[in-house]
Amino acid sequence: MTxxxxxxxxxxxxxxxxxxxxxxxxxxxxxxxxxxxxxDSAFAHAHARWTAWAAGLAAELGETPPAHIWPAIVARIPxxxxxxxxxxxxxxxxxxxxxxLVALVLGITMWQRPAPxxxxxxxVQAPSAPMVAVLSGKAGVVSVNYDPASGRLASVVDxxxxxxxxxxxxxxxxxxxxxxLGLLPQSRAGWHSAPAAAARALQPGVTxxxxxxxxxxxxxxxxxxxxxxxxxxxxxx
Amino acid sequence: MAKPSDASTNSGFSxxxxxxxxxxxxxENVASGDREAFAEVYxxxxxxxLGVCRRILPERQEAEEVxxxxxxTVWRRAGAFDATRGSAMTxxxxxxxxxxxxxxxxSGRRPTDPIEYADHVADPTPDAETQAIALDDAERLTFxxxxxxxxxxxxxxxxxxxxxxxxxxxxxxxxxxxxxxxRIRRALISLRECLA
Numbered sequence: 174m175t176x177x178x179x180x181x182x183x184x185x186x187x188x189x190x191x192x193x194x195x196x197x198x199x200x201x202x203x204x205x206x207x208x209x210x211x212x213d214s215a216f217a218h219a220h221a222r223w224t225a226w227a228a229g230l231a232a233e234l235g236e237t238p239p240a241h242i243w244p245a246i247v248a249r250i251p252x253x254x255x256x257x258x259x260x261x262x263x264x265x266x267x268x269x270x271x272x273x274l275v276a277l278v279l280g281i282t283m284w285q286r287p288a289p290x291x292x293x294x295x296x297v298q299a300p301s302a303p304m305v306a307v308l309s310g311k312a313g314v315v316s317v318n319y320d321p322a323s324g325r326l327a328s329v330v331d332x333x334x335x336x337x338x339x340x341x342x343x344x345x346x347x348x349x350x351x352x353x354l355g356l357l358p359q360s361r362a363g364w365h366s367a368p369a370a371a372a373r374a375l376q377p378g379v380t381x382x383x384x385x386x387x388x389x390x391x392x393x394x395x396x397x398x399x400x401x402x403x404x405x406x407x408x409x410x
Numbered sequence: 411m412a413k414p415s416d417a418s419t420n421s422g423f424s425x426x427x428x429x430x431x432x433x434x435x436x437x438e439n440v441a442s443g444d445r446e447a448f449a450e451v452y453x454x455x456x457x458x459x460l461g462v463c464r465r466i467l468p469e470r471q472e473a474e475e476v477x478x479x480x481x482x483t484v485w486r487r488a489g490a491f492d493a494t495r496g497s498a499m500t501x502x503x504x505x506x507x508x509x510x511x512x513x514x515x516x517s518g519r520r521p522t523d524p525i526e527y528a529d530h531v532a533d534p535t536p537d538a539e540t541q542a543i544a545l546d547d548a549e550r551l552t553f554x555x556x557x558x559x560x561x562x563x564x565x566x567x568x569x570x571x572x573x574x575x576x577x578x579x580x581x582x583x584x585x586x587x588x589x590x591x592x593r594i595r596r597a598l599i600s601l602r603e604c605l606a
Contacts, residue, residue, distance in 0.1 A: 185595075187602065188595055188598055188599070191601075191602070192576075192598075195566060195569045196511070196569050196570060196574075196575065197569045197575055197579075197594065198575060199575050199576070217495070221495045224496060225496050225497065225500045226551050226601075226605060227504070227507075227570055228499065228500040228503040228504060228507075229548040229550075229551035229552070230551070230555075230566075230567060230570050230571070231461065231462050231465075231503050231507075232548040232549070232551065233552070234458065234462055234464075234465050235457045235458055235460075235461040236457060236460045236461045236464050237456075237457050237460070238456050238460045238474065238477060239474070242456070242474060242477060242478060243449075243452055243456075246452070246478050246481045246482060246485075249478070249482055250482070346445075347443045347444065347445045348439070348442060348443055348444040348445070348446075348447075349442050349443045349444075
């Protein structure tokens with residue numbers, strides 16, 4: 174190759190993109206180049222191509238992380254990412270009611286008092302470690318008890334003005350997609366078996382929600398009516 | 411105007427040797443809070459990313475700490491990944507490289523040791539046999555880096571893995587900034603021709 178005098182000052186956007194991708198530029202020049210990425214799509218394209226090539230420098234690299242790393246990462250993530258779950262909820266339901274931690278604590282206390290209906294007491298006393306949630310909002314309170322051993326989901330709906338609408342319970346796991354847990358009997362305690370697919374998502378910390386649906390429940394697989402109550406599932410003991 | 415959505419921006423790591431959803435898809439699912447997808451991304455990429463961290467931060471414990479931070483960032487910021495701008499693997503390697511270099515700089519232990527430097531640029535010797543083989547992008551880069559002068563290839567690797575700018579490279583090879591900049595630019599032009 175012939176020597177090219179002054180090559181270091183040759184204006185060449187593609188080379189600038191390469192220099193940015195490889196980290197060759199001093200801070201000021203790099204910042205100016207980064208600003209261009211936002212407004213100059215040809216430059217951004219060149220940068221994307223060089224970035225992919227630069228990543229190829231790692232082709233021969235690799236080292237297996239020790240087994241404790243992944244649990245350590247998971248432990249640093251909230252049990253249920255409120256930000257994600259709530260953002261999802263808001264996307265579906267403009268007026269989603271935020272869960273109240275205070276209400277949850279109060280609710281668990283209430284739950285631990287003698288329950289009004291005999292069949293609920295028997296569920297609470299189930300031998301496996303049950304989970305509870307108190308879903309609260311302006312509309313009222315719904316208490317939920319889930320027994321993983323039997324798959325039974327018990328509920329008490331209290332003070333919820335539903336009109337002619339059905340009360341449908343949902344679990345919203347970390348992927349943000351609600352799964353129906355079925356319709357709740359109104360104005361009385363009751364229980365039913367949790368649908369198997371949704372039951373898998375019933376873990377401590379997961380968000381539950383109640384929506385008001387047409388009689389018979391949502392036919393779309395997602396909440397169609399207003400989400401009036403939300404709360405989190407927690408270990409009962 | 412061309413959009414950066416063509417397959418050439420893929421660095422060749424996300425290809426079809428995996429079963430199930432693509433890594434790109436898995437990373438997009440992480441953006442919506444999918445923990446299973448997050449575990450899948452970790453399973454597929456953590457060996458590579460720890461390799462990147464260790465290349466930049468030789469001390470094992472420090473590299474592992476940065477690896478954890480990187481995946482927490484992946485969890486929180488996966489929404490910033492844009493598949494039209496490049497592959498998930500490129501995004502992850504770039505993130506890992508930048509985090510590890512930031513850590514290196516913050517620690518004040520940035521390498522300053524001299525780099526072996528040959529003033530004479532060796533003529534490239536095209537390897538016709540290898541050229542005839544179809545290469546994916548990562549293999550092509552390895553091949554093309556082998557085609558350029560070894561000092562130049564070393565300088566490019568040092569820039570990427572040690573966060574060394576032109577100025578710092580010039581200091582470490584004890585040559586004028588203009589000389590180094592000109593030389594690396596010439597190498598990048600050769601690289602571009604080979605990669606095209």
